[in-house]
Amino acid sequence: MSDISVGAFYNPHLGRELAAADGIDHLAMADPPSAGDPWFPQIRERYTLLLHDYLGQLSEPLDERSIQRARSLAQLYRSPWVAEHFQCLHTEDGAYSLNYVFPPLYTEEFLDRFVRNAKALKDRLDQPLVMENIPGFFDVKASQLPEPVWLRRFFEATGVGFLLDLPHVWLEAHYHDLEPERWLAEFPLEHVVELHVAGVEQDADLGGPWIAPAEPSQAMLDFMAHAVGRCPRAKAVTFDAFSPSLAAEVLLRSVERIRRAL
Amino acid sequence: MSDRALQDAVIRALADAPYRASPEWRGRGLADASRVERYARFLARHFYNERIVNFFKYSRALARITGRRPEAVLRQPGFDALLSTLVLGSRDSARTVAALVARYLSEGESAIPYRSDLLRYEAAMMVAEAGARIWREQGEGRRERAFPERVEGTVLLELEYDLPAVLPKLLQPWSEPPVAPRRATTLLVARSPHGRVAVARGNQAVAAVVALADGKRTLDQLATRAGLDRAALEETLLGLIDLGAVRFSTGS
Numbered sequence: 306m307s308d309i310s311v312g313a314f315y316n317p318h319l320g321r322e323l324a325a326a327d328g329i330d331h332l333a334m335a336d337p338p339s340a341g342d343p344w345f346p347q348i349r350e351r352y353t354l355l356l357h358d359y360l361g362q363l364s365e366p367l368d369e370r371s372i373q374r375a376r377s378l379a380q381l382y383r384s385p386w387v388a389e390h391f392q393c394l395h396t397e398d399g400a401y402s403l404n405y406v407f408p409p410l411y412t413e414e415f416l417d418r419f420v421r422n423a424k425a426l427k428d429r430l431d432q433p434l435v436m437e438n439i440p441g442f443f444d445v446k447a448s449q450l451p452e453p454v455w456l457r458r459f460f461e462a463t464g465v466g467f468l469l470d471l472p473h474v475w476l477e478a479h480y481h482d483l484e485p486e487r488w489l490a491e492f493p494l495e496h497v498v499e500l501h502v503a504g505v506e507q508d509a510d511l512g513g514p515w516i517a518p519a520e521p522s523q524a525m526l527d528f529m530a531h532a533v534g535r536c537p538r539a540k541a542v543t544f545d546a547f548s549p550s551l552a553a554e555v556l557l558r559s560v561e562r563i564r565r566a567l
Numbered sequence: 568m569s570d571r572a573l574q575d576a577v578i579r580a581l582a583d584a585p586y587r588a589s590p591e592w593r594g595r596g597l598a599d600a601s602r603v604e605r606y607a608r609f610l611a612r613h614f615y616n617e618r619i620v621n622f623f624k625y626s627r628a629l630a631r632i633t634g635r636r637p638e639a640v641l642r643q644p645g646f647d648a649l650l651s652t653l654v655l656g657s658r659d660s661a662r663t664v665a666a667l668v669a670r671y672l673s674e675g676e677s678a679i680p681y682r683s684d685l686l687r688y689e690a691a692m693m694v695a696e697a698g699a700r701i702w703r704e705q706g707e708g709r710r711e712r713a714f715p716e717r718v719e720g721t722v723l724l725e726l727e728y729d730l731p732a733v734l735p736k737l738l739q740p741w742s743e744p745p746v747a748p749r750r751a752t753t754l755l756v757a758r759s760p761h762g763r764v765a766v767a768r769g770n771q772a773v774a775a776v777v778a779l780a781d782g783k784r785t786l787d788q789l790a791t792r793a794g795l796d797r798a799a800l801e802e803t804l805l806g807l808i809d810l811g812a813v814r815f816s817t818g819s
Contacts, residue, residue, distance in 0.1 A: 368703045
């Protein structure tokens with residue numbers, strides 16, 4: 306029996322089912338609860354909640370408003386750690402935004418930016434900061450370092466924890482014709498605090514698999530078990546699905562299967 | 568060019584289809600063009616799916632009567648045909664996509680008398696949300712209270728039905744579609760600099776101030792033209808500024 310916490314994302318449309326569910330240790334919060342959510346008070350009392358909102362992109366320093374928002378959400382949730390992403394999804398002038406996680410160039414300049422801004426954020430939080438890896442569907446020639454090397458240097462420079470998103474690693478391996486286990490071995494797994502697991506589905510635009518609010522396959526669960534065994538500081542595994550289309554059965558069954566696979 | 572500027576070029580290429588097709592982008596040779604195109608199309612569908620599901624949620628609630636879910640347009644040839652022209656976040660693209668959705672929904676079965684008003688309202692919300700936004704506060708800057716100016720994207724809707732009376736009911740369980748009272752209703756739709764869309768009931772004073780606030784008239788000129796005394800004008804302006812409908816410009 307593993308002592309790793311197993312959980313899912315809080316999906317407000319499943320508030321009733323989650324308030325009554327068994328077998329879920331924690332819930333990650335992607336959005337603040339709406340004022341009219343009748344289930345959130347029960348959810349907050351019952352579960353460990355993990356702050357996993359969009360706080361800002363750390364290619365730039367977070368402004369005071371964003372920092373105060375992060376602090377107040379972490380306090381509301383009593384979150385044991387605060388999560389952000391290795392993302393740079395809007396232009397510096399705000400004119401263009403992808404509205405979807407997108408990785409930075411893996412360069413010395415971006416490493417310096419992320420280290421500086423993550424340290425500044427970490428210093429303002431009362432909880433540890435963890436950062437999640439983001440998949441690239443294509444390589445940008447201006448990148449100078451392999452992603453795992455860039456990540457390792459970031460974690461060593463900041464002391465921040467690693468939120469390892471396994472489907473992201475799996476997808477990168479898929480699109481680079483690599484064995485997922487071999488690609489995973491390159492990452493700084495000794496810094497991992499939390500892991501994300503999810504399903505993937507075929508996407509017509511991409512012409513291949515991508516993250517979807519679906520059950521993880523058995524192969525993905527095997528990959529998770531393989532990864533957890535190599536992450537000595539891992540404390541939690543989260544079923545990473547947050548979508549109005551997610552069915553309660555899918556969420557509950559996925560958490561149960563994750564627990565069995567650990 | 569800095570790495571940050573290069574990243575901005577990649578983000579723009581993914582968000583802005585005409586730029587993606589331009590010699591300026593293609594000449595950089597930064598990434599596999601076919602993969603960039605595939606990912607950009609994926610992002611566009613994701614981007615508009617989020618907005619259609621959010622802003623057309625009332626029409627979505629009526630899908631069991633109309634037989635049409637708004638987000639279905641994203642898998643239709645009409646949307647595919649737009650992909651080479653869309654600029655994610657631009658008001659023109661939002662207007663084009665919202666019109667496509669409204670057209671599709673208006674062709675469905677309906678015994679909903681207020682459907683036309685509803686589609687105008689939902690499309691206006693989606694269009695108002697578009698446009699560049701402030702992601703980071705850069706300090707207070709100059710805030711001279713001199714020339715009130717209507718914020719781009721702010722819309723006054725003149726409706727035949729009192730939609731605010733029916734909208735919350737549409738999202739609750741119902742067996743018969745909720746009825747909207749038939750009475751002329753003015754709604755103001757606006758967006759804050761951070762992207763929050765808000766709606767408020769309008770009146771004659773609001774309509775006059777929104778129409779006249781051009782960033783050139785002083786408060787006194789605006790009060791005279793709107794037929795308001797100075798106190799009434801300032802009260803109206805405070806509400807409009809809170810909503811994001813009007814800001815103060817420093818003049819030219």
